[in-house]
Amino acid sequence: xxxxxxxxxxxxxxxxxxxxxxxxxxxxxxxxxxxxxxxxxxxxxxxxxxxxxxxxxxxxxxxxxxxxxxxxxxxxxxxxxxxxxxxxxxxxxxxxxxxxxxxxxxxxxxxxxxxxxxxxxxxxxxxxxxxxxxxxxxxxxxxxxxxxxxxxxxxxxxx
Amino acid sequence: xxxxxxxxxxxxxxxxxxxxxxxxxxxxxxxxxxxxxxxxxxxxxxxxxxxxxxxxxxxxxxxxxxxxxxxxxxxxxxxxxxxxxxxxxx
Amino acid sequence: xxxxxxxxxxxxxxxxxxxxxxxxxxxxxxxxxxxxxxxxxxxxxxxxxxxxxxxxxxxxxxxxxxxxxxxxxxxxxxxxx
Numbered sequence: 001x002x003x004x005x006x007x008x009x010x011x012x013x014x015x016x017x018x019x020x021x022x023x024x025x026x027x028x029x030x031x032x033x034x035x036x037x038x039x040x041x042x043x044x045x046x047x048x049x050x051x052x053x054x055x056x057x058x059x060x061x062x063x064x065x066x067x068x069x070x071x072x073x074x075x076x077x078x079x080x081x082x083x084x085x086x087x088x089x090x091x092x093x094x095x096x097x098x099x100x101x102x103x104x105x106x107x108x109x110x111x112x113x114x115x116x117x118x119x120x121x122x123x124x125x126x127x128x129x130x131x132x133x134x135x136x137x138x139x140x141x142x143x144x145x146x147x148x149x150x151x152x153x154x155x156x157x158x159x
Numbered sequence: 160x161x162x163x164x165x166x167x168x169x170x171x172x173x174x175x176x177x178x179x180x181x182x183x184x185x186x187x188x189x190x191x192x193x194x195x196x197x198x199x200x201x202x203x204x205x206x207x208x209x210x211x212x213x214x215x216x217x218x219x220x221x222x223x224x225x226x227x228x229x230x231x232x233x234x235x236x237x238x239x240x241x242x243x244x245x246x247x248x249x
Numbered sequence: 250x251x252x253x254x255x256x257x258x259x260x261x262x263x264x265x266x267x268x269x270x271x272x273x274x275x276x277x278x279x280x281x282x283x284x285x286x287x288x289x290x291x292x293x294x295x296x297x298x299x300x301x302x303x304x305x306x307x308x309x310x311x312x313x314x315x316x317x318x319x320x321x322x323x324x325x326x327x328x329x330x
Contacts (some may be wrong), residue, residue, distance in 0.1 A: 007236055037303075042192070042212055042215055043211050045212070045299040045302075045303050047215050047300070049229075049304060050303050050304055050307050050308075051307075053304075053305055053308055053312055054306045055311055055317075056312065057307070058170055059312055060315055067200055068246070087234075088230055088231060091227055092227065092231075095227060106224065106227070106317075108220065114221040120207065120208065120209050121209065122184065123207065123220055124210055124212075125206065126219075127220055129215065129227055130188055130223070130226070131215070132218055133230070134230050137230055137233065138230070141234060141236070141237035142312055144237055144240070145236075145237055145316060146312075146315060146316060146319060148240050148245055149240070149244070149316055150319040152246075152323055153244035153246045154246055154248065155245075156248075185250055185296065186250070214300045
């Protein structure tokens with residue numbers, strides 16, 4: 001039995017002008033919604049994890065509608081790796097920074113000694129910064145999972 | 160063999176269903192979880208963190224370790240997939 | 250919480266779970282698994298856990314289906330057993 005990927009390539013599936021145009025129009029709005037979910041996590045359901053997954057899904061959609069090489073033009077592998085590491089580093093960095101400034105580990109009110117906004121405001125802002133870190137890391141990891149699973153690690157054709 | 164597996168599944172299901180009889184009802188204000196930690200969070204979270212969404216306040220602040228290591232676990236999973244699958248073209 | 254709606258959704262969840270295990274077509278199993286995730290998402294939202302429902306909709310029904318399909322596309326479509 002032939003592998004599914006070879007079957008699909010033989011029949012020229014997925015090379016469709018309507019899908020490509022629709023995806024090109026949709027992707028900016030999906031990314032905007034992802035950013036909204038991350039930033040508005042303080043007031044509505046959502047947060048870093050969900051927003052990061054939505055942002056990652058927009059890049060996955062690009063790679064599905066076009067091919068993997070085209071989606072690498074929007075975000076290169078190097079940028080993706082840097083973003084993923086930076087996301088985890090933001091979270092742990094803020095936590096360690098709190099400890100270094102004299103508070104407890106992950107106690108955001110200690111950041112008040114850096115810039116004086118008031119400890120309660122810093123707790124709110126600290127949650128926001130941490131969510132941004134989570135979102136960045138999750139986005140990059142979802143995209144790299146799809147890249148590696150979809151192309152078998154070769155990063156050339158993809159699905 | 161298939162009948163044996165079905166019997167084992169059925170027995171486990173019956174035991175689990177029997178166990179759920181001790182659970183508190185949905186939204187029960189007198190259950191141990193609602194009497195112990197929830198009132199403290201509901202009273203103090205908005206005052207202490209200025210975040211109207213209690214879920215975000217608890218995940219990001221009170222249970223920060225949980226969220227941090229959740230991120231680290233996802234990061235490790237991504238790293239493992241990249242290490243196993245990624246091949247440089249020679 | 251409306252218990253009739255709960256019962257209906259839960260029955261559908263059980264049907265989806267059984268079908269997803271027993272179906273021979275792997276691509277079909279992924280689609281049924283996506284349906285299962287969406288029904289669970291409905292159930293969470295109906296019980297008031299909107300954050301969990303959001304996570305289930307994005308991760309369970311969205312990205313994990315795509316990752317499963319990406320993995321299945323490297324293999325054959327029918328399961329052997």
